[in-house]
Every structure is written in C-alpha cells, then in structure tokens.
Amino acid sequence: MLRFILSRMGMAVPTVFLVAVVVFFLIRLVPGDPAALLLGDMASPESVAALRSDLGLDKNILAQFAIWLTNVFQGDLGTSITTKEPVAHLVIERFKVSAGIVLVAVALASLVAVPAGFIAALRQNSKLDLTLVSVAALLLSIPTFWLGLVILLIFGLKLGWLPVVGYVSVAEDPSRGLLYVLMPILTLFLHEIGVLVRMARASALEVLRLDYITHARAKGLPERTVLWRHVFPNAFAPTLTLIGLVLGNMLGGIAVVETVFTIPGLGRLLVDAIFGRDYPVIQGCLLFIAVIYVLVNLIVDLCYPLFDPRVKIT
Amino acid sequence: MKTLSANAMVGGLFVGAFVIAACIGSVWTPYDPMALDMKARLAGPSIQHLLGADEFGRDVLSRLMLGASASGIVSLATVAIATVLGTALGSISGYLGGWTDRVLVAVTNALLAFPGILLALGLLAIFGANKYGIVLALGIAYTPSVARIVRGTVLSLREREFIDASRVSGDSEMYTLLRHILPNCLAPLTVLSTSMFGWTLLSESALSFLGLGVPPPAPTWGNMLAAARPYLAQAAWLAIFPGLCISIVLLGINLLGDALRDRLDPKMRGMQ
C-alpha cells in the first residue's frame, strides 16, 4: 500500500516539475511587462527599469528560474507583484473559497445524478431514460457563464432574493456566507448534473452488460440482490474516478463562474494575474492546481479498491 | 433503441442546421455583419432586423451567421490539429514503447494535469489572442486526450495476431502502423472528435467571456455574448441569441455524439 503511494507520487514528480518549467518560461514569452503595467501609461522608462530591477525581472531568465525553483523547494512561492502578498497564502486562501463551492456543488450533484444515472441505465431506452438523458444533455450544453448570468438575473435582480455581489466567508458568518454562495453553487450543480448523469448511466450500462451479471441472474438471484450486490458496487467505482476528474477540471472551469458572481476564488485570482502579468501568482496558481489535480487522482486510485473488489493494490 | 435514435435525429437536426447556417453565413448574410448603423443601435427584433441589432447597430442575425462559420472553422481546425498531433504522438508512443513511450506519457500527463481551459489560457497568451492563437492553443490543449486514447488502442492491438502476421510477412513498421493499427483507432477517434468539437465551441466562448478569445470585430458566438453583457438589461436578446445558439449546437453535438458512441464504440461509454 505504502509502496503504491510512493511509486505513484514518484510518477507525479516529473509531471509537476514539467508543469513548473513550462509555466515559468511560457508566461515570460508573453508580451506585456508587469512593471510597465503597474506604473501605468505615464511612467518614464527609468522608473519602469528601476521597478523591473526591484522585481528581479532584469536578471537572466535562467537565473530567475533557479531562484524561483530554490524558493519553491523551500516552500516559498514568492510574493505577488501587484499586491505584495505572499503567493502561498494568497493561493491557499482563494483555494478554500473555490474548493468549498466546487465540493458542495459536486457532492450535491453526485447525490442527485448518480442514482438518476443508475436508474436510467436500468430502464435503458424507456421514456424515463430518454427524459433523463435529454435533460442531462441539455444541462451539459448550456455554457456555465451563461447559465450563471441567467440565474443572477432571475434570483438576484428580478426576484431580489439573493445578494448579487460580494462574498462573506461561510466560516466567518455561516448564515450570511451561505447566501453569497448559493447562486454559484446552483450554477455548477446544474452543470455537473449534466456531466454526472451521463457518466453514471454509462458505467452502470457497462456493468449490466458483463457476463457475471447475466450469470447472477441466471442463477435465479432476486433482481434486488443482483443490483445491490453486483451492479451498483461495480458501477460506482468508475463513477468515482470520473467524479475525481470532474473535481480537478472544475478548478479550471470555475474562473468564469467566479467572474460572474464576483467570488474571490482561485480561478479569478489566476485570470486577474494573467491580465496583470503577475508572474509569481500565475506560477503559484498553476503549480498548485497541477499538484491538486495529481493528488485528487491519487486519492481516487486509492479509494478504488474499497469499492471495486476486483482491483487489488499491490 | 428506437427512442434513443430519436435523440440522435434531433441532434443531427441541430448540427445540420448549424452546418447549413455556417455555410450560408460564409457566403451570404442579410446585412453586412460589420457595417455600423448608429440609428439602429440596440434595436429590438423587428422585420428589418429579425434578431435585433447590437450596440453598433450591426445586424445580430447576420453576425450570428458569420459567427457560426467562424466558430465552426475554429472548432474544425482545432479538432484537426488535436487529432493529427494526438494520433501521431499516441501511435509513436504506443507502438515504439520504451523510453520514447515513457517520456511522451510524462508529457501527456503533465498536459493533462491542467484543466484544458487553463492550458489554453497559458498557450493563448503566447500565441496571441486571435483566431490562429485560439486554434493552436486549444488544439494543443486537447492533443493529450487524443494521444492517450490512440496509445491505449495501439497497445491493445500491438500483440494481436494480425499485427504479428503483418510484421512477419516483412511489412515495414510504418506500413503496419498505417495499414493495420490506425484504422482500428478510427471509431474511438470519431467519437472523441465529436466531443472535442463541442468542447472547442464551449471553450472559445468561455475564453471570449474572460476577454481572451477571438478578438472582435470579427464575430464569434463567444465574443458576441461577451460584448452583450453590459447591455443585459436593455437588450437581453444580444446575450440570449448567441447563448441559445451555443446551447443548441452543443446539445446537438452531445446527442449525436452519444448516438455515434453507441453505434461505433460501446467500450467508449463513460469516457468524458
């Protein structure tokens, strides 16, 4: 078990390193100078040059990379060029916000979508299946930012039920905090239902088609037993993998939702950093997202045998 | 099977309408999609402008039609790039094995460790936020998915008898790969390409929404939607029509993709 974890992490190290290298050099190729951006349209070349040297941007690019990498290994992601805050702190604070919304949305969506997907699979080609599949396809097809705008228009503006902007940490003030995250959660929830129903249905269909289900049925086991003993456990494992993937992907996709609802999350931090050419923040965010993605996949793999007796970790 | 193929029909209908609109849009539109007409500024849907006019008085229907062809071409080009690159990488990786495989898998995994849209954001910044940049960025972002599937198929085929037979009969590696292995990847690739077409359409509009997509004034559905946001209250149709177009085409692609999946490749089900 431990060996498995270690070897998997060993495999992840080159991946994350590669991400770090690519990110570092790519963003420096992009036109746009953080110093000039900070100083604005009337800055003199001297003051821009002075700021560049303050920020260490005048150094050789390899030297900059060496400095950054050394610091990263010491757990220091640097400081933001625009806000002067430590990047690690910034990333973690913003991540908490995004992760809270994503986790709740995916958890709720799973609770609805996984049973729905399984039922659709059991009644394959029935009216119910057709309806569920169509609804899922529809939800999947609506761009989240458009859905978000429509939800904002309806609940925030027309009905006036929910505050339209701002953010209050749920940890700090649970009742108010909840109000601010309801709309973003609803948006992602609806979208993820579309994704997860299809996945759950497909997993269940796959299992239903397997020989041992036919065997179990042929043996005369009651349908209920077949379902609970054989179908659901086996269909759940691949679904779990996919939920893991969805979680990882959503960290990227949440940027647009955070923009619509002005949530100070990781996605918006990254987009703002890209516009502001805040190199340390861009690097920190992307490295962090890569690590999280790898970790989520690892955890999913580790959980796999718990649900799927066929898989043994050695 | 009957009911689901009804879904496929609907999907085909939507996609067909999109293709037709795009084809017409690239040669003819009711108005010049770029012509300003300040008098018609934010005019609502009417006989003159069936779907209204935008903040510069440009005809929304004409822009949607031109946008359909622009979005369609961007998506097609992206899918083409991802498929060609991904197939090349995946088949080399799977067929050669060894260190080549290990390195390519590491690179693929690194790319997959990024949500597609983030990777595209980064790449876009380098290639420049224009049509070509978008195509390259999204194309590269989706390459790993293709490579992974092709590699998997190649691996599973490599040890089969007919491949051995081809090798033994003295065919070159290249010939074996092209003649016997790649054709077997076609089914999963067709399914994946269909989804990728949808992803590209969606990603392009999301990037435009964040201000990083195909730059105006050339219309795409994404940047039309982004441009419509400030006018949401006075001219909701500016946001509604492009949003509807994206949703309907995506729905069509998803439904059609499901049908293709059922028909071509029952194993692929469950893959995103």
Next chain:
Amino acid sequence: MNRRQRLAASAAAIALTLACGPAAAETLKIALNADIRSLDPGVNRDANSDAVVLHMVEGLVAYSEDASVKPLLAKEVAVSDDDLTYTFTLRDGVKFHNGNVLTSADVVWNWNRYMDEATKWRCRNDFADGGAAHVVSVTAPDDKTVVFKLEKPNALFQATLARTDCGMTGILDKSSFNADGSFNVPVGTGPFRYKEWRKGEFIDLEAFADYAVRDEEKRDGYTGAKRPLVEAVRFAVIPDRSSAKAALLNGDIDIVPDVPYADVEEFKQNADTAVSLATNPGIVALLLQTRDPLLKDMRIRKAIAMALDTKTMVEGITLGLGKANNSLIPPTSKYHSPAQTQGYSYDPEAAKALLREAGYNGQPIKLIANTRYSNTYDAAIVAQAMLQQVGITAELEVLEWAAQLDRYQSGNYTAMVFPYSGRYDPALTMDSVMGNKDKEPRKVWDDPEAQAMLADAVRYSDPAKRQELFDKLHARFLETVPFIMLYNGLEASAYQKHVQNYAASIFSMPRAWEVTIAE
C-alpha cells in the same frame, strides 16, 4: 424600498438583513472596479489606490474643482519674487488620526522620507536633482512654517505636489510606520481613518471625528469643505461591471463611480437611482506612428484627421453624453480658450485628394485597440468605418491591454487608440505626450519647436503668457497632426437617490466627504 421587498421575499433574506445590523445605514458603500494596490500614498499605486488613500491622507496643497492648485493643510502659500522660494504656513489645530498635532517638523520628516530612494515614491524624480522641479532644501523655521527652495523657477511645482498620483505628497504621522521603517497603515489628517482592508473584498474607513475642517462652505475638488458626514465608508471591490450594476439596482451598493454610458439612461429613469457626469482631463487619442513608412507622410496623417468626423464619433461612443475635443486642454480648464475650440476639419473629399497626392493606394494600416477600456475599442471600430469611407484600409488588431501597453512603450505600432490618464495642468498633459522618440520611443509628439514652447509654459507662471503659448501649441498640433486627439475622458457615476450631495468630478475618483445618507 429594496430592503422591504427582500424581507417579504424570503426567510433567508431576513438572516441577511439582521446580520447587517442597525448601523449599516450609516455606512456609505462605494464600488471599486479593482482592489487597491497599497495604502502608501504615491507608492505602488493606481487610480483606485489614490481614491481610497486620499480619503485618509492630505497634502499641503490640493487641486480644486477647476484644476487650479489651492492650499489644503497649508493656510497660505507665499512665493518669492524670483519664483524660487515657497513658504507654506500650516493651519492651526490640524490633528492626525491618533490625536497628534500637525507641525512643520512632520512635513520636513515626510519630505525626507519621500525623497529617500528606498521609499519608491512615484514622484521622487520630479523633485530630485535633474527633475523639472528640483528642490534644493526644505526647512522649518518655526512650528507652523515650511520653506521649500527650488533650483530653478517651475510653474508646476505646486501642481506636482498636489498630483493625486503622487498621493498629494500626503503628510503622515510617524505611527504610520513599523519599527523597521516600513509602511504599515496610513495615519493621516484626512476626514476618514483606516479601519480594515480585506484584500480582494473591501476597504473599510470610519469617520475621523476630530477632522480639522477648512473654513469653507463648499467642497472644492480635493480641498474646500471636507466634512465626514457618514459614520463609515466601505469601498467594495466589484471587478465585474454587470455585477456592480446589479448591486446598485439591488441596493447592496450606494455608489458606482464608473458605470457604462449604455446604462446611464436606465439609471436616470430608475426611481431609486441618479447619475452624475463629469469630464476629466484624461485624453482618448488616435496615436499615429510618425516613423511608420506610410504615416511619416504628413499628408496621409492629415487625410486621416480629415476623414474622421470626431463630433459624430464621440457622440456615438458616449451615446450623446460627451463632446469631441481636438485640443489637449480639456474644456473644464481655464486655459480652454476660444482658440482651443478649433478642431480638425471634417472633409472626406479633401482627404481623398490628399491621399491621391501622397500616392496612397490601399496599403493596410493596422489599428490597435483593446477591450479593457471599452471606449477606446468603440472609437477604433468607428474610426475604422470612417476611414473606409475615404478609401483607407484600416485593419483592427485587438490586443490585451498589457500587450498594447508594451507596443505603446516601445513605439512599435502604426496606429492605436490609446487612453491617457488625467493630468490637471495642461503643461503636464503635454509633457506626457511630447518628447524625443529616439530617447523615449513611447512619446508621440516629437517636435523640437513645440518642445521649446512647452518649456516656456513650464517656466513661466503668468497665466496670460501661458495661455498664449498653449494657443500656439494647439495651432501647431492641428497643423502637423502628430496624432489625433478625439475627446476627454467622461465619467458617469450612478448612485442611490438616498445618497445626498454626491458628485462625479474631474478627478474621476469617488469622494465620500460632504456626502450624507437620507433615511
């Protein structure tokens, strides 16, 4: 109003209203389109930072509503006959937020801090050796008097001290700094004091009860009456414009300082909201690279100027709210004389003739714009259409703002629509566009003769003499077309009707003093 609706609407909303507490009504909530950069005056700042910091910090002198410079912490300013010595007399009873009384020693101490290179004050170079207003000494002969000595006469000395992007050269108490000398939070003399800054979310200020009010009736730019009349101010960071608008309509925000022109009519019609408009000295210009093989020909530049109906263009872009101005001097300035109202003559036929004469035959001209400043993008779209009419092929290249700024700084472009932030003295505005392109590629008006006139306008403080120079400069600007001036920035602020006495200003920054909230 909205609050009542919400109460009726849902149980969840009740929780919200209760959580807001009874004091909420006395907090003035102002939207900011981005978080501020720092609270250190004139250091690592942008316009939003200036707007917030200048509620807490004040300088010796400040800009008034018509962009002239008037005393603020100073009671009066005396200038010697040789224009080299400025004697500032401080007002009595001015207190810092911690209760300390302002003395001339504070001014000297702050000046030395600003002039220390380590402070990284934005305006240090202007006052340092080699700068236009080189200050050779600052002394405090007594508690209430500060004397600045200049190396050479400079009509812009006070105007530079008062610059908002210099943080008004604001005077801080020493308790604003940590033990190691680094900046902590501003403890100034302004009408509001610092309470909390939650990054990415809001900055909270509270009224400073002991604020030393100037003996004046009215608010006057950054000086005049500046009483804090609300208990607290919250600057809420709302980067998204549609969200800010929704928040205002919803009652979550009291003031949005910069709403899109497209929304102005709606806010005017709405029973709960009102709009205040102000032209600022910022300029929106169509820059032409005079070293481009095509545009170095003055005839082509002239043809472009003639092809543009700037009046119609600006009315279109601002939806009739703004007016074209082809002069670098804004209409709000006292130097905007009748001569300055002379603009480009719109004449497509003459433009076509000039183009023929110059041998232009359809070579494409790349016109750069960005969507971050949507008005510049709109201007580019309209310009492209107008140029088309006379046969000029303009290809629009829309860049991200960072990339456009890069091209601007390096001079690597053919044409671009570019927004300049405001400078309050015309000479400062001109200084930011004029210069030698070999030395500073970002400069857009490279003309030694004009440069000499500008130097005079900086040297002499006599208004009549300056007016004459500005008028001559304008004539030359129209004649040689180094670039095309389209219009001045126009800011539309929308606010809840229960907010009393709020007004947009030439500064394009929200001001919370003298503002009240009616029940």
